Amino acid sequence: MIDMVIHTLVIAGLIASALMVFYFRDLLAAALAAGFFSFLISLEFYILQAPDVAISQAAIGAGLTTAIFIIAIRATTRYEGGQP
Amino acid sequence: MIDPWYIAVCILVILVCLALIRLFLGPTAADRAVAVDTVNTLSVAALVLLGVAYQQIIFIDVAIVYALLSFVSTLYIAKYLGGEL
Amino acid sequence: MFWNLPLIAVVALTIIALATIVFKKNLIKVFLGIVILESAVNLFLISLGYREGGIAPIYTNAPSSAMVLPTPQALTLTSIVIGVATSALLLSFAIIIWKKYGSIDIEMIRRLKE
Amino acid sequence: MRMSKIVRTGANLLYPFILIFGLYVIMHGHLTPGGGFQGGAVVATAAALVIVAYSYDEVAGMLKKTAMKARESIGLLLFIGAGIAALVVGAPFFYNFLANSGLLFGMPVIPGPNPGDLNTAGVIPIMNIAVGIEVWGGLAIILLYMLSGIRKEES
């Protein structure tokens, strides 16, 4: 029962952070929210008994993808549709 | 009786969801970075506790990977914020 | 229905990701949508393999009777690496387009028409 | 530009430890969660740590692009070579010819729950190492290339 509570919480966090990615106009904040999303989905993999996938999502999704997104934001522009 | 590990994990996940509020509100990007950094720390704690709760000793490796690597993305954000990237 | 929570989450995430791809004009935002879509598909695969009360398919100190299904985990590993490769290539395209066009707004990137 | 001295010193200190931890994850792929990709990504993150702590020019001296490319190709060749070796033995491509053979990594494993021995699983550890090397080179060089894209824009 209690693991369903954890499930529910993690999934609520997942959907909330995905909505934040949709909502933020500041691309850096959106990339941060995507990093947050990666963390949560990695936690969800962990709860679903897939530690291999959790490690790989933690290393690749949360670490490197955020990094290359930030490099790309640096190389292009930070705000969606020009300066706020 | 419910396993205390599960309750602890539950509380930690609730805290993670609370940190989401700061991620949403945070007026500057630095606030959001702090929120993400906090979540990293809490996640590591949660992962360690979950590993014990599942009686799976090898799961702790995931927590170490988290602890070592989450910090790199924080550094990228900090470097970008400081205009040094 | 309540117990299908991860699968419902997959549907929700897919729709959010598709909405991000379709409605957002910034290329990097679109790519973030693609990343979310990939994660949603990965979550779908993993939750297919979950078995109630199962443990991870590693023979360390576990009874072998109730293990979760291992194949989806193997598939998801492949899919994650493909995802990072995709994002890297997409982002490098975005950087080049910014250099050449001075914009990464999708409405501006339309020199190829007709 | 480089980051502050504290971060640089931290990166220097942490680099070998993340490296050895990544190698541990690679090496224990057949016993614990992990394996080639995960460990390779961890090792690549160590490279990312150095990349972020120093300026691009300094990094270009420390982590050579050519060496990374070579690492990637060598990893892939080793991986595909482990498959081709099975062809030489006379079995189909990717046959695990070392498993249960008594040679390198060839110890049989006792069925049932047990912590396992490093010296098992046939070609799987070799492939793990190969993939680890490949992912190391690949992910690190992606970061280097993208940073070089930023630099070129400025000059």
Added chain:
Amino acid sequence: MDLTSTLITGAGSWNPLAWILGIVVAAIIAWLIYSVGEKGYKPGTAQTEPFISGNPEPEKGMVHVRSGNLYWGYLEALKGYYARLVPLHTGDLHDYVLWYLGITALFLVLVVISA
């Protein structure tokens, strides 16, 4: 390997030998026409210059009919069709994705209803 095998479709047949024969005949006819041409032609002399009623020869580039001018009538006749079709190709990535998703949705409805 029967080189003379005939491709038999429902309503006709196709014999490669006949075709080769036809090509040879056509080539012979072409050669015949060529061979009855003017024998006194010498390239490089004034003979080959075009003569346009004594007017100066126009620029080479002016003589050539450019591709944009070909099929003008066809395009003019189908103006309404093209006025609808061409604007669909907006070059906008969103439209590309939406068309794809739309076709997926349409197929979904059709297949599920029909089954």
Added chain:
Amino acid sequence: MIPFLLTFILALLLYLLLTAGSGSMLLWSPSELVAGIALSLLAAAVARNFLCRSGSFRMANPLRLLLIPLYLLGPFLLEVTKANLDVAYRVITGNIRPGIIRVQSGLKTDLGIFMLANSITLTPGTITVDIDEKSHDLYVHNINIPDGWEGRSGVEDRELFSIANLPAWIRRIAE
């Protein structure tokens, strides 16, 4: 050669820590030992220029290395506990008086300044914000500046710590 050996030994130590408990008789099984040595050699070959970048091998002294856990478990833990209680009090009451001050460290080595900065970050209501690369002075954000400090141009590092004299420990370890 010395950097290589030093990196090798430290890497091997970490590897052995990670695989502790793998053997049935000993704490480590023989194959783990062989693999650990091989991997540590590889890691040392790759990372020898990183761990010992400064070129000084003062830290190669085992006694200094032994001091580090002692430092972490003794004075440092005390300070951390006290700092946390302090911040907990401020979180609950909201009673803060923040500001950024300059702290004169007088430490010369990279490792020393690194340890001091991290100790400051983790301990007494302070965070290292920036560092003067030449004079190794730290700029520290303090959550509760004591009276009279806002006028001073520089604060001695030991004034920050109330229970134990951490800078002295760090000097003993790293200088």
Added chain:
Amino acid sequence: MIPQFIVENSPALMVIVPLVAAFITPFIGRISSGIRSIWVGGAMAVTSAITLILAFDVYSAGTRLYVFGARAASAAIPPDSGGIPIRIIFEVDPMSALMLVITAISGFAIILYSLSSERSHTGLESYYTLFLLMITGILGMVSTGDIFNFFVFLEILSLASAGLIAYRIDGGVAVEAALKYFVLSTIGALAILVAIGIYYGEYNALNMAMIASRMQFSLLDQVALVLIIAALAMKCGAVPMHFWTPDAYSMAPSSITALLVVASQASLYGLFRIVFSLYSVTLNAVMVGWLIIILGVLSMVVGVTMAIPQKNVKRLMAYHAVSQTGYMLLGVGVGLAVLGNQPLLDAFGYLAMEGGIFHIINHAMYKGLLFLTAGAIFLRVGTYNLNKMGGLGHSMKWTMVFFIIGALAIAGIPPFNGFASKLMIYESVFMFNPVLAVIAMVVSILTLASFVKVFHSIFMGPKLPEFADVKEAPLAMLLGMGILALVVVLFGLFPGIVVENLITPAAHALVDQGAYISTVLGGA
């Protein structure tokens, strides 16, 4: 004659050889460019040779299985597994072999061409690496029998193609085209992955034969079918989703465009394989068949009408590629629509499918040839704009000859191969539904018209002063074009042999789902 080892392991070798060559190519390029050319050309030649050996073996000895990682290459089912295949299996039946032949011929011709055409560009080692990887992707896609493996090779193909489309990054327009292609193909690939997940969740199998034997056509299967059909139809450029095609085809280097045609044929193969081998009779064949027919007709009409007003040669040809894809969809769609009805299938269904499949190979040859000629012209003239060209027939005679061959073939003029396959499609479709056949013929006429326009504006007319010093294309390029032209002419002159030996087995293999399943599952 050929060592037994190669014949036995050819399915693995045809993937290994280009892969190993690709991994080493970046380092060979450092030594010298000449050695690199020899290396790449040699690797491609070896790959083509192995592929042709495999195809010949399949045509003569029947469907081949290759089980990766098993103790024996043909042991699809382990003895104690209870009758399920667990490993990745390459299942090369005549339909796959047909695609292999296409890839081998085109790949070899195109690499010969590009050795000379791309000589003066930077980043060549990456170019060749990606080229070989693309070949690998196509070969793997068409020969695999495992649905997840199909996805992996599809991704290899997408990434390699995207990188190559963006090869000329100077103006940024090529990158824009690559971006559009790649975003679409990523979303499509993810849709395919969802479908794979559905199959896995329902039937706990990844092998196509296994899924086919368990197929029930429930609601979830319908969803999966739609996801896969839409994604693969998008990847092969069927009309409402064709927008990326002209962008990508016109912006890629010409040699790559020729290969992209083959790649889109491979997607088409995947579509047919999924529909016929995975679903077959369980499917509501009439509905899906009509969907494919409608896609095909739309593709034909819209493609050709959009082609006529184009000013860019390659864009024009790209729209023709869309239009020709419509023929294949039409032919095979008619075959699918009558799949459940044996008398009609015998009467014209097989003929329609043979026409569609024959058109695949013909299209790959002549469209490749046309794109290569466009590239040769670009190399000498420096523009793709039709309005700026003219009078090139005086100086580029061989290119002109090859262009005429290709143009007549695509327009379906007899004695070239396009006529044979189009004739088969017309006849069979006429029996199915006369209106469709009439549309197909009109489209063919419009095709001819637009190629007359291209021919006139490029080659005819007086020799223009700005192109006074234009020379003939280099020998290697002519050689590459020559191979394809030779194939076009030969297929046109002897279509009976081709249809009998290559096409008919392929069509029957596609229709016969039972044989496909029992090859793996052993007559179950």
Added chain:
Amino acid sequence: MIADILILACLVIGLFFNTLGIVGLLRFPDVYTRMHATTKMTTFGSMFTALSVIIYGAALFLSSGDGQYVTLSVHALIAAVSLAFTNAVGSHAIARGAHKAGIKPSPAIVDRLEEYTP
């Protein structure tokens, strides 16, 4: 028994500090003060939860003698140590980045860093 009490105590302390850290994150006025809350308190709290795991592993090892529990303890220890290490460096980096980005410490008595130009 005594181990159980110790484990529970450590867990409670850890969770208490973690909770306070999040409260501080939500409550404090600007980046730097928030960072005080999160850096110190969540690190400290997480170290305590890890400590409970270490004690758990040690107790089980002492009672059963199984080498796996050593692994558990050691890995938890490594996780805790690396957490403390990386957190300190990471929060320093964020603070520096934030100050360089021009975010002023809004309620501030004094800001010496303003005067510093490298």
Added chain:
Amino acid sequence: MKKILTAIIFLVLVAGLCAIPAFLAFGEPAGSDMDQYFIAHGQSEAAANNIVTSIVFDYRGFDTLGESVVLFTAVVGVGLMFRSMKGGNEE
């Protein structure tokens, strides 16, 4: 017009995707014979304790090769994007 169509498309897609949670049960897979084979034979055939690794590298090793190749392809593609354009005449 376009907005209405977009809304309809999204509604249909939601409905179609909802078939997944409606017909696939979470927690109890419909069939598991293939995976039972892996779980039962992975230890003896591939001699690895981690069944996921034995699938990734042994039973489905070819997929893993393809996946490494995907990463390699991405690296080569990224390198192609950021190559130096010195020397050689481009279009």
